[in-house]
Each structure stands twice: as structure tokens, then as C-alpha cells.
Amino acid sequence: xxxxxxxxxxxxxxxxxxxxxxxxxxxxxxxxxxxxxxxxxxxxxxxxxxxxxxxxxxxxxxxxxxxxxxxxxxxxxxxxxxxxxxxxxxxxxxxxxxxxxxxxxxxxxxxxxxxxxxxxxxxxxxxxxxxxxxxxxxxxxxxxxxxxxxxxxxxxxxxxxxxxxxxxxxxxxxxxxxxxxxxxxxxxxxxxxx
Amino acid sequence: xxxxxxxxxxxxxxxxxxxxxxxxxxxxxxxxxxxxxxxxxxxxxxxxxxxxxxxxxxxxxxxxxxxxxxxxxxxxxxxxxxxxxxxxxxxxxxxxxxxxxxxxxxxxxxxxxxxxxxxxxxxxxxxxxxxxxxxxxxxxxxxxxxxxxxxxxxxxxxxxxxxxxxxxxxxxxxxxxxxxxxxxxxxxxxxxxxxxxxxxxxxxxxxxxxxxxxxxxxxxxxxxxxxxxxxxxxxxxxxxxxxxxxxxxxxxxxxxxxxxxxxxxxxxxxxxxxxxxxxxxxx
Numbered sequence: 001x002x003x004x005x006x007x008x009x010x011x012x013x014x015x016x017x018x019x020x021x022x023x024x025x026x027x028x029x030x031x032x033x034x035x036x037x038x039x040x041x042x043x044x045x046x047x048x049x050x051x052x053x054x055x056x057x058x059x060x061x062x063x064x065x066x067x068x069x070x071x072x073x074x075x076x077x078x079x080x081x082x083x084x085x086x087x088x089x090x091x092x093x094x095x096x097x098x099x100x101x102x103x104x105x106x107x108x109x110x111x112x113x114x115x116x117x118x119x120x121x122x123x124x125x126x127x128x129x130x131x132x133x134x135x136x137x138x139x140x141x142x143x144x145x146x147x148x149x150x151x152x153x154x155x156x157x158x159x160x161x162x163x164x165x166x167x168x169x170x171x172x173x174x175x176x177x178x179x180x181x182x183x184x185x186x187x188x189x190x191x192x193x194x
Numbered sequence: 195x196x197x198x199x200x201x202x203x204x205x206x207x208x209x210x211x212x213x214x215x216x217x218x219x220x221x222x223x224x225x226x227x228x229x230x231x232x233x234x235x236x237x238x239x240x241x242x243x244x245x246x247x248x249x250x251x252x253x254x255x256x257x258x259x260x261x262x263x264x265x266x267x268x269x270x271x272x273x274x275x276x277x278x279x280x281x282x283x284x285x286x287x288x289x290x291x292x293x294x295x296x297x298x299x300x301x302x303x304x305x306x307x308x309x310x311x312x313x314x315x316x317x318x319x320x321x322x323x324x325x326x327x328x329x330x331x332x333x334x335x336x337x338x339x340x341x342x343x344x345x346x347x348x349x350x351x352x353x354x355x356x357x358x359x360x361x362x363x364x365x366x367x368x369x370x371x372x373x374x375x376x377x378x379x380x381x382x383x384x385x386x387x388x389x390x391x392x393x394x395x396x397x398x399x400x401x402x403x404x405x406x407x408x409x410x411x412x413x414x415x416x417x418x419x420x421x422x423x424x425x426x427x428x429x430x431x432x433x434x435x436x437x438x439x440x441x442x443x444x445x446x447x448x449x450x451x452x453x454x455x456x457x458x459x460x461x462x463x464x465x466x467x468x469x470x471x472x473x474x475x476x477x
Binding site for chain 1: 254
């Protein structure tokens with residue numbers, strides 16, 4: 001991996017939302033502007049159907065569209081690859097909302113600025129894990145430092161998560177296990193390729 | 195996009211700026227090519243542009259930090275637009291002043307025309323972003339061509355024949371050709387049921403058609419059949435329709451919408467398989 005990011009194990013994630021809550025508490029975010037969200041993907045939209053969960057926040061892309069488009073240089077990419085947003089430089093023009101193809105930047109109506117996940121750099125710099133990673137009870141969400149290499153079985157894209165703008169997000173996945181889910185995952189991949 | 199309420203100031207800003215800048219470009223074209231100036235058009239163009247610039251501040255969450263938008267010049271398309279807006283306004287105002295005080299010059303008109311045309315182009319380039327399906331291709335050029343067509347129509351219709359019909363025909367034909375290509379591009383986009391598009395996308399034909407008729411077809415017909423200032427009013431409505439339609443057709447990609455699209459695909463696939471197995475029980 002060329003920059004710090006996350007690894008999400010789709011087999012382990014149970015969609016409990018602990019990561020969302022931990023992020024909100026750590027960074028003082030209300031639900032409407034929460035930086036992390038958990039998106040359930042229910043294949044076939046059937047109650048009994050296999051489901052997996054995409055826990056996503058900022059992906060700290062290698063080529064961040066938010067940073068490239070920002071007119072006031074409010075975004076900065078640190079040497080370790082983390083993309084941080086400086087609220088004190090933000091105009092609140094919301095152009096980053098348009099340029100980010102993942103829906104990551106969140107506009108805060110009360111403060112008139114955009115905000116987003118900074119990978120808990122204050123914790124990481126102190127040798128701690130990001131709050132979301134530290135709170136994950138199943139160890140589905142992991143922090144991958146810039147110096148580390150993602151596991152060999154990790155993939156960059158799964159059904160429900162693509163990169164339409166060539167931003168190269170620093171998010172890796174481990175795909176679901178279990179016969180039914182693996183089979184459906186394979187069907188889904190084939191259907192999307194068509 | 196996730197902020198339909200936030201598009202109001204953008205529609206107002208871009209409509210005023212495109213209309214005002216279009217008038218300046220058309221007036222400059224008249225001076226450079228036909229050595230004929232129409233001062234009221236220049237004054238109106240500068241006023242419209244200035245009003246648009248003032249309105250543009252309205253959509254910022256932090257209005258007092260507006261000057262920071264210059265920090266990204268050369269890297270950010272939005273910063274480039276922010277740079278060109280006051281420069282084009284200043285050039286237009288200078289040309290207007292020179293014209294009113296009786297010292298117009300072809301060189302000044304040429305510079306004002308080129309700078310203002312670059313401003314119009316910069317407006318279009320702001321919206322060429324990777325995650326927006328309907329803002330690709332020719333959409334980057336429609337502010338330039340549409341603005342110029344409006345400017346030519348406006349000058350021709352209010353000058354009482356003082357304009358040049360040939361210029362109107364040329365600019366309207368160019369805009370029609372560019373917009374027809376944009377229409378083809380938007381029509382070719384496949385939108386899944388769970389798309390991030392607003393309700394506008396399901397009426398894309400009506401939105402694009404209304405813009406085409408109001409900005410190109412009807413004003414030209416009026417000017418040819420019955421020269422009247424009404425053509426300028428109709429074309430102004432066309433510029434407004436262009437911007438309303440542009441934002442209404444926004445189709446922004448987000449992970450939420452990608453997930454919904456995949457679920458839709460699988461649901462449709464499952465239903466197809468279900469129907470197939472119902473009709474062919476032996477298979």
C-alpha cells in the first residue's frame with residue numbers, strides 16, 4: 001500500500017455500527033454529518049438473503065479528487081498518505097461534495113464548512129489505532145499503516161464499491177466466506193462485469 | 195447530488211454570468227469583425243456579470259473566506275473560474291468605459307472578448323468531474339456557446355436592426371450543434387433505477403428540449419419572422435432553463451448509490467431467474 005488506509009474483512013463484519021459510534025464519539029460528530037457509515041448490501045433484497053456490510057469513511061485516496069478540486073487548498077495529503085481537511089481554510093463551497101465519487105465529504109450546515117474522516121491522525125501519531133478500528137468487536141476493520149503491505153488475499157474492489165473517477169482509494173477488502181455468500185459473490189461479480 | 199436546495203444560488207450565479215458574459219463576447223465580436231459597437235449592450239453585460247459575481251458569494255458556507263478561493267489557481271478548475279470572473283468583468287467594464295467616453299478600440303474589444311470567452315469556458319470546466327455522468331463531454335462547452343448565442347440574440351433583438359443577423363445565425367448554429375451533441379450524450383446514459391439522479395433525469399428529454407427551443411429555435415424564429423425584443427426575453431429564459439436543467443440532471447456517484455444499484459441489479463436478475471424457472475419448470 002502506498003499510503004495509510006483501511007482493510008475491511010467482509011466475512012467478519014456483522015454491521016453492528018460500533019465503528020460509526022466510536023468515530024462519532026471520538027470526533028464529536030452528530031449522526032447527520034457522521035464521517036463513517038455502514039451500508040448493508042443485501043443481495044436480492046430478501047430478508048433471508050445473504051448480506052454483507054460495507055463500513056466506509058474517507059478512503060484517503062492516492063489521487064484524491066477532493067484535494068485536486070478544492071479552490072482554497074483546504075485539503076492536504078500527509079507524507080503517510082492520510083488526506084486531512086483543514087476546516088479553518090474551508091469556504092463551504094461544497095465543490096468537494098461534487099468531486100468525491102464516494103460521497104465522503106459532509107457539509108455541516110451549522111458551521112458552514114465541510115468535514116471528513118482524518119483517520120484519527122491524533123491517535124495514530126500517538127501510536128494508537130483509529131477510533132473506529134479500535135472499537136470493532138470482530139476485528140473486521142483494520143488499520144493498514146503506510147509502511148505495511150495489505151494481505152495477499154485482499155482485493156481493492158467488491159460489488160458495491162467501485163472507483164469511477166480513478167482516485168485509487170486506500171481501502172482493501174477481504175471477501176466473504178461461506179458457500180452461499182461466495183457463490184452469490186461470484187454471480188454478482190459476473191453480472192456486474194456484463 | 196445530495197443538495198438540491200443548494201443549487202438555487204448556483205443557478206442564479208451561472209445564469210447571470212453566462213448571460214452577461216455572452217453579451218460582452220457578442221458585442222466584442224461585433225466590434226472586431228464588423229467595427230460596430232453597441233454601448234447599451236456592453237453596459238447591460240457588465241451589470242449582469244457583476245450581479246452574478248455578487249450572487250455567487252451567496253452559496254458559500256463561509257462568505258468571509260471567499261478570497262481564499264484564489265489559492266488553488268492553476269490546479270483547481272473552480273479557482274480558475276474564480277480568477278477569470280473578476281478579470282473578465284474588469285475587461286468588460288474597461289471596454290464599456292472606453293466606448294462610453296468615445297475611445298473604443300478594436301484591440302480592447304478583442305482582449306475583452308477573448309478573456310470573457312475564457313471565463314465562459316472556465317464555468318463549463320468546473321463541472322467536468324469524474325463522478326458525474328451527465329456532466330461530461332460537450333457540457334463543458336455549452337456555457338460558452340449558449341452564452342454567446344444569447345448575447346448575439348439579445349443585441350440583435352434590442353438594437354432595432356443595429357446588430358448583425360449573420361452573427362446571430364453563426365452563433366446560434368454553433369450552439370445548436372454543440373448542444374445537440376450534449377443531448378445525444380445525456381440520452382445515451384443508462385440510468386439504473388436506484389440511481390443518484392434527482393427527478394430531473396427521468397424528464398431529461400423535456401429539460402433538454404425546452405432549453406433548445408427557448409435558447410436557439412424560438413428566438414431565431416422570432417428574429418427572422420418578427421424582429422422584437424421578445425426574442426431576448428425568450429433567450430434569457432433559455433439560459434435560465436439551461437442552468438436549471440444542468441443541475442437537475444446531475445447524477446453523482448456515491449457508495450450508497452453504488453450499493454443500491456447492485457441490489458437493484460441482483461433483484462432484477464433474481465426476478466428474471468424466477469420468471470424463467472416459472473415458465474420452464476423442467477429446466
